[in-house]
Amino acid sequence: MTTLLQTLVSALSLGSVYALIALGYTLVYGVLRFINFAHSDVFTLGAWSAVSVAGAIGWSVTGGGHFALPVVLAASMAICAVVGVTIEALAYRPLRRAPRLNVLITAIGVSLLMQNVGQLRWAFGPTPTASPRLMTDHTVTTLAGVRIGTVDVAIVELAVMLMLCLEVLVYRTRLGRAMRAVSFDERTASLMGINVNRVVSITFAIGSALAAAAGVIYTMKYPTVGQPADATWILLGLKAFIAAVVGGIGNVRGAVAGAMMIAGLEKFGAAYVSSRMENVYVFAVLILVLLLRPSGLFGRAVVEKV
Amino acid sequence: MRTLAERVAAAAAERTVGQRLGAAFGAAWPLAIGIAIAVVLQTAVAPALGDYHARVLLDAGIAILVASSLNIVNGFAGQFSIGHAGFMLLGGYAAAVVTYYGSIKLWGSPLVHGGFLGSGDWLFLGACVIGGLVAAVAGLVVGLPSLRLRGDYLAIVTLGFGEICRVVVQLSADVVPAAEVGDRSIVELANNVGGALGFSPPPPTYVSPTPWLGGTGHAGIFFVFALVAVVLIVAHRLKRSSGGRALLAVRENEIAAEAMGIDTSRAKVVAFVLAAFFAGIGGALYAHEFGVTLGPKDLGFQKSIDLVIIVVLGGMGSISGVVLSATILTILPELFREFAQYRMPIYALALIVVMILRPQGLLGVKELWELSIWGRLWRRLRGRSA
Numbered sequence: 001m002t003t004l005l006q007t008l009v010s011a012l013s014l015g016s017v018y019a020l021i022a023l024g025y026t027l028v029y030g031v032l033r034f035i036n037f038a039h040s041d042v043f044t045l046g047a048w049s050a051v052s053v054a055g056a057i058g059w060s061v062t063g064g065g066h067f068a069l070p071v072v073l074a075a076s077m078a079i080c081a082v083v084g085v086t087i088e089a090l091a092y093r094p095l096r097r098a099p100r101l102n103v104l105i106t107a108i109g110v111s112l113l114m115q116n117v118g119q120l121r122w123a124f125g126p127t128p129t130a131s132p133r134l135m136t137d138h139t140v141t142t143l144a145g146v147r148i149g150t151v152d153v154a155i156v157e158l159a160v161m162l163m164l165c166l167e168v169l170v171y172r173t174r175l176g177r178a179m180r181a182v183s184f185d186e187r188t189a190s191l192m193g194i195n196v197n198r199v200v201s202i203t204f205a206i207g208s209a210l211a212a213a214a215g216v217i218y219t220m221k222y223p224t225v226g227q228p229a230d231a232t233w234i235l236l237g238l239k240a241f242i243a244a245v246v247g248g249i250g251n252v253r254g255a256v257a258g259a260m261m262i263a264g265l266e267k268f269g270a271a272y273v274s275s276r277m278e279n280v281y282v283f284a285v286l287i288l289v290l291l292l293r294p295s296g297l298f299g300r301a302v303v304e305k306v
Numbered sequence: 307m308r309t310l311a312e313r314v315a316a317a318a319a320e321r322t323v324g325q326r327l328g329a330a331f332g333a334a335w336p337l338a339i340g341i342a343i344a345v346v347l348q349t350a351v352a353p354a355l356g357d358y359h360a361r362v363l364l365d366a367g368i369a370i371l372v373a374s375s376l377n378i379v380n381g382f383a384g385q386f387s388i389g390h391a392g393f394m395l396l397g398g399y400a401a402a403v404v405t406y407y408g409s410i411k412l413w414g415s416p417l418v419h420g421g422f423l424g425s426g427d428w429l430f431l432g433a434c435v436i437g438g439l440v441a442a443v444a445g446l447v448v449g450l451p452s453l454r455l456r457g458d459y460l461a462i463v464t465l466g467f468g469e470i471c472r473v474v475v476q477l478s479a480d481v482v483p484a485a486e487v488g489d490r491s492i493v494e495l496a497n498n499v500g501g502a503l504g505f506s507p508p509p510p511t512y513v514s515p516t517p518w519l520g521g522t523g524h525a526g527i528f529f530v531f532a533l534v535a536v537v538l539i540v541a542h543r544l545k546r547s548s549g550g551r552a553l554l555a556v557r558e559n560e561i562a563a564e565a566m567g568i569d570t571s572r573a574k575v576v577a578f579v580l581a582a583f584f585a586g587i588g589g590a591l592y593a594h595e596f597g598v599t600l601g602p603k604d605l606g607f608q609k610s611i612d613l614v615i616i617v618v619l620g621g622m623g624s625i626s627g628v629v630l631s632a633t634i635l636t637i638l639p640e641l642f643r644e645f646a647q648y649r650m651p652i653y654a655l656a657l658i659v660v661m662i663l664r665p666q667g668l669l670g671v672k673e674l675w676e677l678s679i680w681g682r683l684w685r686r687l688r689g690r691s692a
Contacts, residue, residue, distance in 0.1 A: 035458040094662045101386055102665045104458055105618055108388070109657030112611065116650035126647075234607065235469075241462070280473050283466035290459055291451055 005146040007271040013152055013221050015263030016159030020214035021240030022247070022255040023166060024207030030183040030250040031203045034100060037107035038087060040237015041114035042080050042208045046215025047225050048124045049076040054132030069134045069154070073216050077209040084208025085201050093197070118228025128226045131219040155217050162213055163256060166206070170252055179203060183250065214240075235279060239266070242286045248296025257298065336542075340535020348528035360527065361597075364513065366636040367530035368591050373616040373632040374537050374625065375584030380614070381623035381671075382550060383577035384557025386461045389448070389468030390585055391609035396444050396471055397437030397586025398593035398600055399499050402509040404433035405594065407495050409510055410484045418510045427529075430512040430594060434533070437590035438583040444471075445582025449575040468610055475602040476502040483507065504601030505593070514596035530591055537584050541625050544580070553577055554623065554671065615653050619660060621669030630674065 028036045053075045119126045137149040170176040181189040182199045190196045247258025270278045352360040376390045419426030478499045513526035544550040552573045555563035593600045620631030
């Protein structure tokens with residue numbers, strides 16, 4: 001019972017991180033039909049921005065009371081949104097009509113650039129660092145020997161809040177309608193007077209800001225932040241991407257469902273089968289889903305037109 | 307209607323002995339030249355270069371071999387693979403198991419055995435082929451999803467494949483020392499490859515750049531460049547054959563290729579299997595290289611990306627372009643050691659800039675000698691002398 005509950009709690013917070021990253025993948029895929037490989041690096045940037053901002057204000061050790069989390073979160077989201085929009089404008093926009101392979105290689109190039117610039121000495125440096133303490137972790141309750149702290153609650157609350165905001169934005173506002181129109185048919189949307197470049201930029205800003213939030217959550221949950229080119233970031237980003245694919249890429253609600261499934265699979269597999277194989281399960285699921293249902297569990301199949 | 311066998315027999319009977327000899331020689335002379343070059347590199351160039359530069363030459367050879375294999379699947383067939391190091395890993399470990407445990411079984415010690423082209427060298431060459439075959443089987447497994455997946459998804463699957471290879475090797479047990487092997491079978495020992503820390507004690511170092519030093523391999527550079535010759539000839543002949551043109555057609559437009567009667571599934575799987583086979587051989591060479599600890603970390607995502615960078619910068623589909631870029635990208639980091647931390651940012655930037663300005667890669671499908679610059683240069687030179 002303790003193991004079950006413990007696993008459930010850790011799966012929920014990990015799932016929140018995956019979900020916020022997966023939303024960025026899915027949003028960008030929705031409007032541009034390509035996989036933004038650099039997205040996981042925006043997530044890394046989000047985590048490191050949180051470290052830097054908290055460090056600069058002096059909150060890394062003492063904790064900054066009630067203001068620490070909102071300030072760091074907002075700063076980190078703003079930094080990542082700007083970076084995301086810049087990446088799109090400089091690297092992806094010139095290739096809007098290019099073959100998909102070229103866009104893919106460019107995206108990998110952007111990802112490598114961010115990782116390797118990030119670990120330069122004048123950037124974030126080549127060594128891991130301790131996470132800032134953005135909030136004090138009180139014990140909320142203890143269920144069957146499993147401690148549930150304020151951090152756990154805050155993480156899930158934050159993630160759910162952001163997802164609800166996104167849901168409202170995509171399905172209830174004019175901007176969201178424009179995004180869905182571009183996703184449905186870019187040319188027709190532009191003929192209807194939608195500024196496609198502006199919608200794409202905003203999509204990148206939103207996706208990157210969500211990734212930044214995931215990064216901040218990561219620093220709240222885990223005690224150390226790996227160096228920017230660390231393999232853990234690549235793996236985390238990949239698993240979030242897999243979550244987006246499993247949920248049906250381009251599908252906003254599917255991404256959240258996929259993220260929870262992947263996190264559950266990983267954590268329960270690790271707890272009940274073998275902890276050293278957790279990455280293998282996830283990739284095996286990806287390959288299975290791609291082979292059996294390439295459009296994902298909640299996606300709709302696309303027929304290729306000549 | 308005659309059967310295929312009858313037609314082949316009839317065609318063979320029509321040709322004279324001279325024609326047949328000529329055909330055989332015509333097919334063999336590029337290989338003969340390649341082996342001659344390999345001999346010269348080994349016996350004359352490497353000693354003249356000294357051991358450090360000979361080592362760079364050796365690394366360049368392996369990079370050329372593996373990048374050329376990636377060029378078959380990525381450049382010719384246009385199937386984007388970012389898990390190519392996974393094939394190297396499988397080939398390298400399979401070959402290392404054969405030479406390490408095989409040497410112990412045959413000769414009682416995991417050291418280099420016999421002289422040049424002696425029994426030890428033959429075991430090593432056999433191990434290279436076995437490594438290639440193991441990787442080729444994996445290539446088949448990875449190639450099959452490529453029938454249903456394109457572009458980005460295929461890239462992710464190949465990436466996942468590379469990761470799974472790495473994790474599986476990390477979970478393996480320690481290498482069994484020579485004294486404890488006893489009468490356990492090689493299949494049983496295939497799981498004892500050292501786990502996360504790498505294959506240690508190492509397999510025999512047949513691929514050494516410094517044959518004049520005692521105790522290491524005899525002809526590393528010769529083996530590497532002879533195999534490079536094989537790979538380049540296969541790639542060149544493939545590119546010029548109808549099968550290779552089918553691959554290029556699949557790359558340009560899969561639906562159009564299918565409409566023209568090309569079996570696109572077959573073409574893609576063939577490309578994957580062939581590329582994996584040669585990558586496996588490259589991995590086998592790498593595994594037996596002097597001074598290399600064969601470990602799962604060095605043949606991971608980063609290695610795959612390095613290979614992709616070589617192929618993209620050289621020109622996706624250009625054999626000579628990939629040879630050139632593999633050589634340059636191996637030598638450059640050696641020249642600029644003090645700027646090592648800027649190596650990857652510069653590569654990444656180069657990747658982005660090349661993709662935006664020259665989407666086909668620096669050379670595209672063209673070979674070096676097919677560039678229009680030669681004609682222009684020639685005309686200008688002639689014009690000046692006239």
